[in-house]
Amino acid sequence: MLVHIYGHPVDMDPILELAERNRLAVIEDAAEGHGAEYLVGRDNREPVWRRCGSFGTLSCFSFYANKLITTGEGGMILTDRAEVAEKARSLQSGRRFYHEELGFNFRITNLQAALGRSQLERVEQIVSKKRWTGWEYTRRLARLPGLQLPVEEAWARSVYWMYGVVVSEGTGMNAETMVRQLAEHGIETRPFFLGMHEQPVFRRRGWFLNESYPIAERLARQGLYLPSGIALTEEQLGHVVKTLQAILD
Numbered sequence: 001m002l003v004h005i006y007g008h009p010v011d012m013d014p015i016l017e018l019a020e021r022n023r024l025a026v027i028e029d030a031a032e033g034h035g036a037e038y039l040v041g042r043d044n045r046e047p048v049w050r051r052c053g054s055f056g057t058l059s060c061f062s063f064y065a066n067k068l069i070t071t072g073e074g075g076m077i078l079t080d081r082a083e084v085a086e087k088a089r090s091l092q093s094g095r096r097f098y099h100e101e102l103g104f105n106f107r108i109t110n111l112q113a114a115l116g117r118s119q120l121e122r123v124e125q126i127v128s129k130k131r132w133t134g135w136e137y138t139r140r141l142a143r144l145p146g147l148q149l150p151v152e153e154a155w156a157r158s159v160y161w162m163y164g165v166v167v168s169e170g171t172g173m174n175a176e177t178m179v180r181q182l183a184e185h186g187i188e189t190r191p192f193f194l195g196m197h198e199q200p201v202f203r204r205r206g207w208f209l210n211e212s213y214p215i216a217e218r219l220a221r222q223g224l225y226l227p228s229g230i231a232l233t234e235e236q237l238g239h240v241v242k243t244l245q246a247i248l249d
Contacts, residue, residue: 001026001027001029002015002026002027002028002029003029003031003032004028004029004030004032004033004036004052005032006032006150006158006160006161006162006164007032007033007036007130007158007159007160007161007162008033008036008150008152008153008156008158008160009033009036009037009038009052009155009156009157009158010038011038011153011155012038012040012055013040013041013042013043016055025056025057025058026055026056026057026058027056027057027058027059027060028052028053028055028056028058028059028060029060030052030053030059030060030061031060031061031062031064031067031075032062032067032161032162033052033053033061033159033161034061034067034068034069034123034126034127034159034161035051035068035123035124035126035127035159036051036052036156036157036158036159037049037050037051037052037156037157038050038051038052038055038155038156038157039154039155039156042155049157053078054078056078056079057079057081057084058077058078058079058084058088059077059078059079060075060076060077060078061075061076061078062074062075063075063076063112063116066229067161068123068126068127068130068159068161068230069116069119069120069123069126070115070116070119071108071112071113071115071116072112072115073112074106074108074112090103091103091104091106092104092106092107093105093106093107126230127159129230130159130160130161130228130230131157131158131159131160133160133163133228133232133237134150134152134158134160134163134228136234136237137149137163137226137228137237137241138150140237140238140241141165141241141244144244144245144248145168145248146167146168146170146171146248147165147166147167147168147244147248148165148166148167148168149165150163150164150165160228161228162225162228163225163226163228164192164223164224164225164226165223165224165225165226166218166219166222166223167222167223167224168222169222171248174221174222175191175192175220175221175222175223175224176191176221178224178247179191179224181247182240182243182244182247185239185243187227187239187240187243188227189224189225189226189227190224190225191220191221191223191224191225192219192220192223192224192225193220194220195213195216195217195220196208197211197212197213197216198217198220226240226244227240
C-alpha cells in the first residue's frame with residue numbers, strides 16, 4: 001500500500017516490479033493526487049506519462065472539501081478487476097434489504113455526485129492552478145534560509161495538494177511557533193500530520209509503547225502547510241512570502 005503524499009507521485013516502477021515478482025496486490029492511496037502523473041518506464045526508449053490512481057489493483061481517491069475534486073465528503077475506489085469491483089459494491093450497500101455479510105452505507109447522493117462531476121469539466125484548470133502555486137512558492141522561497149521546500153522529481157508531475165515546508169531547527173522555531181506568527185498577520189496554516197505512534201488513542205491501547213520514529217517526529221514538529229487553495233491570488237501568495245521573509249529575518 002502506497003501513498004502519493006501531498007500530490008507528489010510515488011516512484012512506481014520499482015514497486016510494480018516488486019509486486020509482480022512476488023505476486024502482491026498494489027493498493028494506491030491517491031486521495032491527495034487528483035491529476036498527478038508519473039513517468040512510466042523512464043529507462044526505456046519511449047516512457048509514458050500515466051495518471052496516479054491507474055496503477056493499483058485497487059486505487060482510492062478522497063473527495064473531502066480540501067481535495068482538488070470535492071463532493072464535500074466521501075471518495076471513490078478504482079479497479080480493473082471485476083471480482084474486486086463486485087466485492088466493493090457489496091460492501092458499499094449490498095442488495096436492497098438483503099445482506100449476506102456485514103457492510104457499510106457508503107452510497108453517495110445524487111447532489112454530491114453532480115457537484116463532483118461538474119468539477120471534472122475543469123479539472124485541468126484546477127491542476128494547472130495548483131502547479132502554478134507550487135512553482136511560484138518554490139521560485140520565491142528558494143533563497144530563503146531556514147526552510148526546506150518540497151521537491152518535484154523529474155519523473156513526477158506533482159499537483160501540490162498542499163505546499164508543505166519544514167522549518168529548520170537552526171531558526172529557533174518549530175511549526176507551532178511559525179503557525180502562531182503567521183496567524184498574527186492574518187495567514188491561516190496548520191502543522192503536518194502527527195505520526196500514528198504518537199496518537200493518544202493508540203498509546204492508551206498500549207500500542208507503539210517505547211517506539212520512536214525520529215523522521216516522522218521531526219516532520220510533525222517542524223513541518224507546516226502554506227496557503228495553497230485554488231482561490232489563492234498572486235497578491236495573497238506574495239503576502240505569505242513577504243511575511244515568511246520578515247519572520248525568518
